[in-house]
Amino acid sequence: GENVEQHPSTLSVQEGDSAVIKCTYSDSASNYFPWYKQELGKRPQLIIDIRSNVGEKKDQRIAVTLNKTAKHFSLHITETQPEDSAVYFCAPRGSGGYNKLIFGAGTRLAVHP
Amino acid sequence: NAGVTQTPKFQVLKTGQSMTLQCAQDMNHNSMYWYRQDPGMGLRLIYYSASEGTTDKGEVPNGYNVSRLNKREFSLRLESAAPSQTSVYFCASSEGTSRETQYFGPGTRLLVL
Numbered sequence: 645g646e647n648v649e650q651h652p653s654t655l656s657v658q659e660g661d662s663a664v665i666k667c668t669y670s671d672s673a674s675n676y677f678p679w680y681k682q683e684l685g686k687r688p689q690l691i692i693d694i695r696s697n698v699g700e701k702k703d704q705r706i707a708v709t710l711n712k713t714a715k716h717f718s719l720h721i722t723e724t725q726p727e728d729s730a731v732y733f734c735a736p737r738g739s740g741g742y743n744k745l746i747f748g749a750g751t752r753l754a755v756h757p
Numbered sequence: 758n759a760g761v762t763q764t765p766k767f768q769v770l771k772t773g774q775s776m777t778l779q780c781a782q783d784m785n786h787n788s789m790y791w792y793r794q795d796p797g798m799g800l801r802l803i804y805y806s807a808s809e810g811t812t813d814k815g816e817v818p819n820g821y822n823v824s825r826l827n828k829r830e831f832s833l834r835l836e837s838a839a840p841s842q843t844s845v846y847f848c849a850s851s852e853g854t855s856r857e858t859q860y861f862g863p864g865t866r867l868l869v870l
């Protein structure tokens with residue numbers, strides 16, 4: 645099955661700095677690549693996604709880049725704010741079944757004022 | 758719109774007891790999912806229902822059963838709870854077909870003693 649790894653597992657930045665989280669996957673047939681944010685004690689929520697026919701997508705301070713050849717995609721957050729502190733999960737869709745997302749173990753981001 | 762709702766919010770069981778976790782969505786979504794989340798790990802798919810009347814196993818189905826009662830409701834049953842099933846359980850739904858975004862419920866925290 646799909647093997648998904650996220651790096652780093654924890655990330656600490658100063659407010660205003662940029663943060664980058666990388667997700668590596670194994671299934672070359674994966675075609676949908678979302679990132680979810682989970683604040684402490686809350687439910688995961690989609691923050692950005694990309695499909696395999698696109699290399700980059702931006703939404704205000706967040707962006708996702710995809711390298712299908714190398715089988716990795718990354719989340720970029722610019723001008724970080726304390727409210728960006730959360731756990732971020734990548735969840736590429738595996739090829740084995742209908743809309744089945746395979747979640748990484750998560751990256752805990754702490755933004756210090 | 759309540760989105761995805763789950764009951765109960767929190768439950769304590771003794772080993773061997775049974776219980777059913779309830780999930781409902783009011784977004785007219787076709788697909789529904791059950792995940793479990795353990796500390797330091799991402800979400801793992803237990804079962805999913807691509808459409809009303811169908812259910813399929815995910816990554817970790819052992820010890821669980823599901824029922825897609827109608828288009829709105831998808832329940833998860835533990836027939837004989839074990840301490841290894843202590844976890845936070847999330848239900849999610851998606852529109853289906855090309856609409857991949859999964860919307861999560863608030864979660865059920867289950868403790869099995």
